[in-house]
Amino acid sequence: xPNTSAAPTLDDVAKKAGVSxxxxxxxxxxxxxVVEATRKRVMIAxxxxxxxxxxxxxxMAAKRTFTIGAIIPTMENAIxxxxxxxxxxxxxxxxxxxxxxxxAYKPEVEKEQIRTLxxxxxxxxxxxxxxxxxxxxxxxxxQKVPALVAWSYQSDARLPSIGFSNRDAMRALVEKxxxxxxxxIAMISGVRQGNDRAQQRFAGLTDAxxxxxxxxxxxxIIETPYEIExxxxxxxxxxxxxxxxxxxxxxxxxxxxxxxxxxxxxxxxVPQDVSITGFxxxxxARIVSxxxxxxxxxxxxxxRKAACEVVAMVEKESAGQSESLQTEIKLRASLGPPPAxx
Amino acid sequence: xPNTSAAPTLDDVAKKAGVSxxxxxxxxxxxxxVVEATRKRVMIAxxxxxxxxxxxxxxMAAKRTFTIGAIIPTMENAIxxxxxxxxxxxxxxxxxxxxxxxxAYKPEVEKEQIRTLxxxxxxxxxxxxxxxxxxxxxxxxxQKVPALVAWSYQSDARLPSIGFSNRDAMRALVEKxxxxxxxxIAMISGVRQGNDRAQQRFAGLTDAxxxxxxxxxxxxIIETPYEIExxxxxxxxxxxxxxxxxxxxxxxxxxxxxxxxxxxxxxxxVPQDVSITGFxxxxxARIVSxxxxxxxxxxxxxxRKAACEVVAMVEKESAGQSESLQTEIKLRASLGPPPAxx
DNA sequence: TCGCTCAGTGTAAGCGCTTACATATAAAAT
DNA sequence: ATTTTATATGTAAGCGCTTACACTGAGCGA
Numbered sequence: 242x243p244n245t246s247a248a249p250t251l252d253d254v255a256k257k258a259g260v261s262x263x264x265x266x267x268x269x270x271x272x273x274x275v276v277e278a279t280r281k282r283v284m285i286a287x288x289x290x291x292x293x294x295x296x297x298x299x300x301m302a303a304k305r306t307f308t309i310g311a312i313i314p315t316m317e318n319a320i321x322x323x324x325x326x327x328x329x330x331x332x333x334x335x336x337x338x339x340x341x342x343x344x345a346y347k348p349e350v351e352k353e354q355i356r357t358l359x360x361x362x363x364x365x366x367x368x369x370x371x372x373x374x375x376x377x378x379x380x381x382x383x384q385k386v387p388a389l390v391a392w393s394y395q396s397d398a399r400l401p402s403i404g405f406s407n408r409d410a411m412r413a414l415v416e417k418x419x420x421x422x423x424x425x426i427a428m429i430s431g432v433r434q435g436n437d438r439a440q441q442r443f444a445g446l447t448d449a450x451x452x453x454x455x456x457x458x459x460x461x462i463i464e465t466p467y468e469i470e471x472x473x474x475x476x477x478x479x480x481x482x483x484x485x486x487x488x489x490x491x492x493x494x495x496x497x498x499x500x501x502x503x504x505x506x507x508x509x510x511v512p513q514d515v516s517i518t519g520f521x522x523x524x525x526a527r528i529v530s531x532x533x534x535x536x537x538x539x540x541x542x543x544x545r546k547a548a549c550e551v552v553a554m555v556e557k558e559s560a561g562q563s564e565s566l567q568t569e570i571k572l573r574a575s576l577g578p579p580p581a582x583x
Numbered sequence: 584x585p586n587t588s589a590a591p592t593l594d595d596v597a598k599k600a601g602v603s604x605x606x607x608x609x610x611x612x613x614x615x616x617v618v619e620a621t622r623k624r625v626m627i628a629x630x631x632x633x634x635x636x637x638x639x640x641x642x643m644a645a646k647r648t649f650t651i652g653a654i655i656p657t658m659e660n661a662i663x664x665x666x667x668x669x670x671x672x673x674x675x676x677x678x679x680x681x682x683x684x685x686x687a688y689k690p691e692v693e694k695e696q697i698r699t700l701x702x703x704x705x706x707x708x709x710x711x712x713x714x715x716x717x718x719x720x721x722x723x724x725x726q727k728v729p730a731l732v733a734w735s736y737q738s739d740a741r742l743p744s745i746g747f748s749n750r751d752a753m754r755a756l757v758e759k760x761x762x763x764x765x766x767x768i769a770m771i772s773g774v775r776q777g778n779d780r781a782q783q784r785f786a787g788l789t790d791a792x793x794x795x796x797x798x799x800x801x802x803x804i805i806e807t808p809y810e811i812e813x814x815x816x817x818x819x820x821x822x823x824x825x826x827x828x829x830x831x832x833x834x835x836x837x838x839x840x841x842x843x844x845x846x847x848x849x850x851x852x853v854p855q856d857v858s859i860t861g862f863x864x865x866x867x868a869r870i871v872s873x874x875x876x877x878x879x880x881x882x883x884x885x886x887r888k889a890a891c892e893v894v895a896m897v898e899k900e901s902a903g904q905s906e907s908l909q910t911e912i913k914l915r916a917s918l919g920p921p922p923a924x925x
Numbered sequence: 926t927c928g929c930t931c932a933g934t935g936t937a938a939g940c941g942c943t944t945a946c947a948t949a950t951a952a953a954a955t
Numbered sequence: 956a957t958t959t960t961a962t963a964t965g966t967a968a969g970c971g972c973t974t975a976c977a978c979t980g981a982g983c984g985a
Contacts (some may be wrong), residue, residue, distance in 0.1 A: 247725050250941055261965045266943060276963060292727055295649075296702040296939035300639035301970045317664055318866075326659060338699065341683060357680065360638040383633055384590050469866065498870055505872060524660075524811065528840055529849060530872060592971055603935045608973060618933060640971035643940045927985090935978075940971105947966075954959070 242425055249290040258286040270295065300362050308338045309551055310358030311367040314346045314436075315467070318495050319523045324391065327544030328367065335552050335578045336398040337364075346466065348435050352377055359384050360447035360461050361474075362517065365555040367391055368549055371398045371532055372437040387554035387561065390536075391547045393438050394565040401554075401561030403547040410536045411445025411490075414518060417534075417570055420489055423516065423579050426450070427461040429475040429496045442520060446490060461486060464574070466498070472499020473506075480507065480515070487515060487579035493518035494526045510579030522571055531574030539566050591632040593707055600628040609703055611636065626893030633696075637781070642704050650680045651893055652700030653709040656688045656778075657809070658834055660837050661865045669886030670709065677894050688808065690777050694719055701726050707897040713740045714779040725867045729896035729903065733889045735780050735878075736907040743896075745889040749780045752878045753787025753832075753912040756860060759876075759912055760830055762794055765858065765921050768792070769803040769828035771817040771837070781910065784862060788832060803828060807838070814841020815848075816856060822857070829921035836861035836868045839875050843917065854919030864913055873916030881908050 242289045252559050255262045258281060261334040268283040275283070286292075300306050309332055313321040327340040340358060344351035351368075355377060358366060366381070366388040378399050381388050394404035418426065428446055431439040443462070450460065461479060465471040472491060476499065480487055491497035499520030504511050511517055511531055519526055519535035543566055597604045609617050617625070621678040625687050630633075642648050652712060655663040670680040681872060683699060686693035693710075697719060708723070708730040720741050723730050732744035760768065769790055773781040787805070791804065803822060807813040807905055814833060818841065821828055833839035840863030853859055853873055861868055861877035868875040885908055896903045 251943095253942080262942080263944075263966080265963060265965085270943080275961080279963080291722060293702045293726075294700055295643075295704075297639040297704055298970090299943075301637075301643060301972090302941075302943040304943095304970075306639075312724040316658070317661075317668060318659065319659075356635055360635045362637075362639055380633065384635075502870055509938050525867070525870070528811065528844055528867070529870065563846055577775065593973095594971080604972080605974075606934060607938080609934085609957075612973080616933080621933080637971050640940090641927090641973075645938075712958040736983095928983105929985105930982090930983080935977085936976085938973105938975090940973090942970090942974105943968105945966105947964105947978090949964080950985085951958100952961080955957080 248295075249292045250295070251292075254283065254286045254292050258283045259288060292399050306338075306360070306362040306364055307336055307549075308340055308363050309365045309367065309555075310340045310361070310521050311341070312344055312351055312354045312358070312361035314344055314345045316341070318469075319469070319525065320493060320495065320521055321392075323523070324538075324540035324544035324547075327541040328548045329544075331545045331548030332552070335548070337548075337552060346432065346436065348373060355380070355474055355496075357552065359386050360492070365389070365551045367551055368400070369393070370397050370437045371400065371402065372435055372440070375399070386503070387551065387558075388420065389547055389551045389554060389561055391543055393441070394563065395437075396563060396565075400565075401550070401563045403543055403550055403564050403566070405538060405543070405566045405568045407441035408445040408448065410518070410538075411442040412449045413445075413568075414450035414520075414534075414536055414570055415446050415490065418455075418490065418516070418576065419449065421488075421516070421576060421578050423488040424455075425484055425487045425579070426490065427479045427488070428463070428490045429472055429492060430462055430464045431467045431492040431496065432464055441501060442492055453506055455480055467493055467503070468494055469497050469499035470495035471495075473503035474499075476500035476503040476517075477507070478506075480509070485515075486519070487581070488576070489515065490518050492520060494521045496524055496531060497535070497575075498529055499534070501529055501531075507520075511575055514580055516576045516579070518576055526571075526573070533571075533575035534573045535571050536569045537569040539568070542566060590637075591634045592637070593737075595632055595636075596625065596628045596634050597605030599632060600625045606694055610721070619657070638832065641714075642664055648680075648704040648706055649678055650682055650705050651707045651709065651897075652682045652684070652695045652697075654684050654693055654700070654705070654706035655684055655711055657684045658687055660684070660809070660811075661867065662809070662835060662837065662863055663734075664863070666880075666882035666886035666889075669883040670733075670890045671886075671889045674894070677890070679890075687874035688774065688778065690712070692713060700836070701728050707731070707893045709893055710742070711735070712779045713737050713744065714777055714782070717741070729893065729900075731889055731893045731896065731903055733885055735783070736904060736905065737779075738907075740905075743892070743905045745885055745892055745906050745908070747880060747885075747908045747910045749783035750787040750790065752880075753761060753784040754791045755787075756862070756878055756908075756912055757788050757791035757832065758795075759914065759920065760832065760858070760860065761791065763830075763858070763918060763920050766797075767826060767829045767921070768797070768832065769821045769830070770832045771821070771834060771842060772804055773809045773834035773838065774806055774807045776912040784834055809835055809837050811841035811844070812835055814838035815845035816841075817844040818859075819849070822846075822851070827857075828921070830918070831857065831859050833859065833861050836863045836865050836875060839877070839917075840867055840871055842873070843871055843873075853917055856922055858918045858921070860918055868913075868915070875913075876915045876918035878911050879911040879913045881910070884908060 390402035736746035
C-alpha cells in the first residue's frame with residue numbers, strides 16, 4: 242500500500258516514477274549520472290508528491306550534513322551580527338547551512354551548545370575566542386569535528402583563528418587618546434573571566450600606559466557585562482570618584498553607548514567635559530551623537546574568510562590556516578582633548 | 584572488533600557495560616525503567632567513552648526532534664532579537680531547541696527556509712506575519728508540521744497567531760500626533776509587498792487620517808526597506824518636497840533612527856523643526872537623542888507566549904489558540920508640536 | 926507447591942536515506 | 956560477429972538509534 246497520509250518518502254517517489262530508490266537518490270544528488278528521460282520522470286514525481294528529502298535519514302546514510310555550527314556569546318546586540326551575516330552568506334554560496342546558538346557569555350552553556358551542535362552532525366564549528374576548558378578541545382578532537390576561532394587572533398593557540406589582535410588594537414587606540422593629551426584615564430571593561438577579547442583589550446591598555454610611563458596600578462577600571470545599562474551605571478560610578486577621568490575607554494561600543502547616554506543624562510558634554518571611546522565599530526557607533534571614536538573591526542571580511550577556512554578544514558581535512566586581520570582606529574566626535582587643556 | 588577510532592555509538596556503550604543497546608537507550612531516555620545498579624554501570628560506560636547520542640539516528644527512530652524552527656525576516660537589526668530571545672528561553676525551559684534562520688524579507692528565501700527546517704525535522708515552526716504564498720500552508724498541512732505566527736494578530740488567518748494589531752497601534756499613535764496639532768504628515772513605510780505588518784501600519788495611518796477628515800490621498804509616503812540608511816535617504820527626500828511635513832511617521836524604529844540622524848545632519852532640530860516617530864520600541868529608540876516616540880510592543884511576553892503555544896500545538900496536536908497583545912504609545916522627546924504652533 | 930503477575934532486560938525490526946556492487950544494455954573496437 | 960568498454964539502472968547492506976514484543980525470574984496468593 243502506498244504511503245498516503247504521512248510525508249512522501251524516496252520509496253513513494255520511486256514507485257510513482259517506476260524506478261528504484263537508488264535512481265531517485267541519484268537524480269537528487271548527482272543528476273548527471275542519470276539519463277535525461279528518467280530524470281525528468283523522477284522530477285515530475287518529486288513535484289507532484291511534494292517530496293522533500295528527510296534530513297536525518299540523509300545524514301545517517303551519507304555521514305555529512307553540509308552544516309556548520311556557530312556559537313556566539315550573544316545575539317542581543319549587534320556585535321556579532323555583521324560578521325555572522327557574512328559568514329553565513331559565504332557558507333550558503335558554498336552549499337552549507339549555518340546553525341547558530343548563543344551562549345550568553347556562559348562557558349557551561351557554550352559547552353552544552355557545542356555538544357548539541359556536534360550531535361546534530363555539524364561538519365565544522367565556529368567559536369568565538371580562545372579561552373575555554375581544554376576538555377572541549379579534547380572532545381572536538383575525539384569527535385573529529387574541525388573548529389575555527391574568530392574575533393581573536395592568536396598564533397600559538399590550540400585552534401586556528403581568523404581574527405585580529407585585540408591587544409594591539411586597543412594599544413593603538415590608547416596611544417591616540419594619550420596623544421590627545423589625556424592623563425586621567427579610566428576603563429569600563431567587559432567581564433574578563435573566560436573572555437580573551439576582554440583580557441586582551443585590557444592588556445592593550447596597560448601596554449600603552451606602561452610604554453608611556455603612566456602608573457598602571459592607579460588605573461580606574463570597572464568590569465561589567467556587555468550591556469548598555471551596565472555601561473551607564475559604570476560611567477556614573479567612575480564620574481563620582483575623587484579623581485574624575487578625562488576619558489573613559491570602553492570594552493566595546495555597547496558599553497560606550499551606555500556611558501555616553503549617561504553622560505548626556507548627567508548634563509556632561511562629550512567630548513568637552515569627558516571623552517568616551519568604544520570598540521568594534523558596530524552600526525550604533527555612528528548613530529549616536531556624538532559619534533563614537535572606536536576600533537573598526539573588519540567584520541564582513543572576517544566572517545567571509547572564516548567561512549572559507551572552516552569549509553576548507555572540513556573538505557580537505559586540513560588543520561586550518563590562521564590569519565590576522567587589520568583593525569583601524571576610527572576617530573569620531575566622542576574623543577577630544579581633555580577639559581583642562583581646551 | 585570494537586569501534587575505536589570514530590565517535591562511540593550506543594553499541595560501544597552497551598558492550599562496555601555488558602548490557603543490550605535497548606537498556607542503554609532506556610538509561611538515557613527513561614531512566615526509571617532501569618534498575619539502579621544497571622543504570623550506574625551504563626552511565627559509567629557513557630562517561631568513560633564520552634558518548635553523545637547521534638541526533639540523526641535518534642530522530643529517525645523516534646520521529647521527534649524536540650526542535651522548533653523560527654524564520655525571521657532579519658537578524659541584522661534588533662527588531663526581533665528580544666522577542667526571539669524570550670521565545671528561545673521558554674522553549675529551552677520546556678526541553679526544546681530553537682533553530683533560527685533569516686529570510687532577508689524575501690518570500691522565496693522564506694519558503695526555502697521553511698522546507699529546510701521541516702526537512703531537518705522541526706516539530707513546529709514560528710513564522711512572522713500572515714502574508715505568504717498559500718502553497719506554503721498546504722505544504723505545512725501535508726507535512727503535518729504545526730506553525731504559529733507572531734508579530735501580527737489576525738483572528739481569521741490561516742494560521743493561529745500571537746501578536747498585536749499593527750493597524751490599531753499605528754492608528755493610536757497617529758491620533759496622538761494629530762492631537763499635538765500636526766497637519767502636514769508624511770510617512771516612511773517599510774516595503775509593503777508581502778509584509779502585512781507594514782501594510783497594517785499604513786492602514787492604521789489612513790484610518791486615523793480619514794477619521795479626522797484629512798485628505799488621505801495628499802499623504803506623502805515613501806516606501807523603502809527597513810535599514811537605517813534608507814530611513815535617512817527617505818527623510819532627505821521628504822524634506823526637500825514642496826510641502827515640508829511637520830512630522831514624519833516611520834514604519835519602524837530603524838527607519839526612524841535613520842531619519843533622525845539625517846535631520847541632525849541637515850541641521851534640523853527635533854522636535855522643534857520636525858517631529859519623528861518610530862514603531863517597535865527597540866533599545867535603539869531610547870538611546871538616540873532625542874529619544875523616539877514610538878509604539879511599545881511587548882516583545883518578551885509575545886516570545887514567551889508564542890513558545891508556550893507552539894509547544895502546545897506540537898504536543899497536544901491542537902489547532903493553536905490565537906492571542907492579541909496590547910501595545911502602548913511611548914511618548915518621548917522626538918514628538919512635539921508642529922513648528923508653526925510653537 | 927504451582928501458576929500468575931510484573932519489573933527488568935534482551936531481541937530484532939524498522940526509520941528513510943546513500944552507495945558499493947551487480948547487472949543489463951548499448952556503443953565501440955576488434 | 957564477437958569481445959571490450961562505458962553507461963544506466965537495480966539490489967541490498969547498512970548508518971545509529973527507539974521501541975514493540977518476547978523472555979526471564981523473583982515475589983505473591985491460593
